[in-house]
Amino acid sequence: MKILKPLMLIFFVSLLTTSCFEDNDDNQISTNEINDFVWKGMNLFYLYKDNVPDLANDKFSSDEAYASYLNSFSTPEDLFESLIYQRTTVDKFSWIVDDYIALEQSFSGISTSNGMEFTLFLQPNSTTKLIGIVRLVLPNSDAETKGLVRGDIFNKVDNTELTIDNYNSLLSRSSYTLSFANYNTNGTTENTDDTIEPLNKTITLNKLEYNENPIFKSEILTVNGENVGYLMYNGFTANYDTQLNNVFGNFKNNNVKHLVLDLRYNPGGSVNSAILLASMITGQFNNEVFSTEEWNSEFQAAFEQENPELLINRFKNTLDGNLINSLNLSKVYVIALESSASASELIINSLDPYIDVIHIGENTAGKYQASTTLYDSEDFTREGANPNHTYAMQPLIFKSLNKVGKTDYDNGLTPDIDISESYLNLGIIGNENEKLLALALAEIEGSTTKTNKIKSENTRKLKPIEDSNSFNRFNNSMYLNKQLPASLLNKINFEQN
Template sequence: MKILKHLVIVFIAALSITSCFEDNDDNTISANEISDFVWKGMNVFYLYKDNIPNLANDRFSSNEEYANYLNDYAAPEDLFESLIYQRQDVDRHSWIVNDYIALEQFLSGVFKSNGLEYKIFLEPNSTNQLMAIVRLVLPNSDADIKGIKRGHIFNTVNGTVLTMTNYSTLLSTDNYTINKATYNDNGTPETTDDVVISGSESITLNKLEYSENPIYRTEIFNVAGNNVGYLMYNGFTANYDSQLNDVFANFKANNVKDLILDLRYNPGGRVSSAILLSSMITGQFNGEVFSTEQWNSEFQTHIQNENPELLINRFTNTYNGTALNSLNLSKVYVLATRSSASASELLINSLDPYIDVIHIGDFTYGKYQASRTLYDSNNFERNGANPNHAYAMQPLILKSLNKVGHTDYYNGLTPDIELKESYLNLGILGDVNETLLAAAIAHIENSGKLITIQSRPRIDLKLIKDSNSFIPFSDDMLIDKDIPEDILNKIHFK
């Protein structure tokens, strides 16, 4: 979920907090209390438990062996990382933090940000020097107040040229100064003479507490005699579900016949919000299967035996007792890119068996797994959390499937109309001439026929980093459903 722009996670190298275990001879064995929470939480919930031998229920023959195992790790983070399945290739998204207050703020939309979102590219004809191009400026943020616009370029921070070795350090601080730059192609189609020129205008940016409204922009266009709604939605954040319903009330009141949903920079968020938005787009599928869930084999078996409905997420027609404003559409246009992840992909994938989803843009990120916040309590909930520390985990606990079982889209979802953004000519978001939006409008004007859209000539830049990828949890898909105590008690390692 893209709502925290700066979360500091302080790693503790050595911990003295201990808990006690009784072995078969009733001898007291000391072990790290936080590491005990880490192992037990991962043993119960981790999606890839079956692939990690150290998480097997019969891994330890005695409490003493278990305590010795925990004490082999200098810090809970080390233990946690040792239990992750294929960090680079499969599980890129499980995390642990030592401050769950900061995590909760992160997940609810309170964070520190200067309001700048950007992509970092290699400068032309360089193997080391970098430039950043602004793709989005958050409203009323420090960057917005100081006049930074989408498409602005900078290649120095605090007077230092950005390079492959220093960009992460320079851009991770709460305060820094950038110099606006220009891209000069010297009037030729070749890139061999292209240069980036740093200007004299400097802007100091400060990361301040910020609460992002994911409803970035809404418009209603008249296309071929019908009203077309446009919504740029940048995060599935439960705090704004009611306001989202109000947006659809306006669309409904204006007899919107087509909808363009812009998720190009939406890295995800809560499954519950994805269900609500999908139900507002449709409305005719109330109670039908939106998505299903696959947990680790032990959890899956117990849920199927005890409460199989828990594995199913269904379309709805209400939100907190209030009727949803649904458009009953049979087709939706979704603008999505590599920056569209998790809950954004869930929406596309889950709507696909029911209505015509016209995906315009690029392949999406490829995250089909969901996580849950685990606290050090008897049932891993916030209530009753151990007062001796503030650690929490956000491990992957399930993967989502649509109604017909489609999942594991590791390489992302395939666009119907492939059209990449040109970062040297981004256009204005919500403007009918902006490339991706123009493609959707052209498709509507052509009575739903797939058409070939040619964007303006674009220079292929080598992408190094997306600003959101600096942020832990930025592309999480979060579930918050209650798990019945009886199921949890049967699984919890004793």
């Protein structure tokens, strides 16, 4: 007797419990109907499927056994988490959402934000109390309107002192009041006598729908008589690819000979946007291998048999049918910190075999896996999604390798020049005196004296705890919109044992 793979087991509602959700139209849908979508999607796509026994194709001996398994999870979130491989060490980035509309808006650059980006640190001489330092204020946001500036320090939210235990709940609110403070070094180089002194200043911030342009700053500077392009790029957002190309058009028209790419706060985003950016930086490698993909064993085998080219991402020279603006550089200076993740790391890792990539900053986040959005439809795409709920999954589906096979950088990418921001003297983004940009310009100039002076500046050793990217569950993603061939999906879905 032939038995269909578990992916295609017939779903018997009569075997399931009656636990239900209500959608926006007050239609009830059973928990297990969503659980069925979760298991089937993970069984098909999940990168680490081979490492999760509950995702094995022969896990269930009958339809009844499968239904009983689904019935053992009270929520789709519980089932999803049970299928994640080593959540704290390997797969830190897969997630499930109950509102894919918000997810789609986030990928297009739309989110709810007050416009303040920040990093939280332990207060001096404390293991529980925190301070927040504003690292970026987004243009045309509530934070900018209220006068917040980069470098502002706050220690209370809604008149409650920030601590390890309460910061998440306090800063997740849609509206809150910040109380500001001054960091007093008391004129010494040691932290032991540092104090936090409250200021008589508060600001109330409101989170509103905000469409963030990832192109935060672009400038043209001059070093040794040659033009240097500077670009702070804060997210790989496909909706802004044309604007990004326009920036490089300006660089090209102004005969830019060097580029400083600032990805210090960039948590990632679209793989396609990363390919385009790398192609704009270079241009001389059109159609050569930018990166390759490694999927779970079933998908990998199917790709290799059906169409191996689908495992390769190549440099491009066009956008929407038009030639892109490329600088044909053989060297690029990339500012990247611990908060630089996924597609930001993909840029560094994939360009490295081709040109000289000078990484200035810190070890990056260490995310080399990509994900895709799975919907509850026959082929897991948006079209035909179950109208009775808005659950979607964003599981890891492949890991990226550069041309020479480098991947699995769990501890991040190591900088060529190890340096951190001066948190108590952040400087102005895009200004040639801002510490990290100044170092890049000194390297371009070839001034060892300037480089050593910047690196030797005393930086207060503060302990980072968290940054604002963590408050957006859709951040730190590297996602791919790839149309999988129907024949490939059918081969996996309908294969019989």
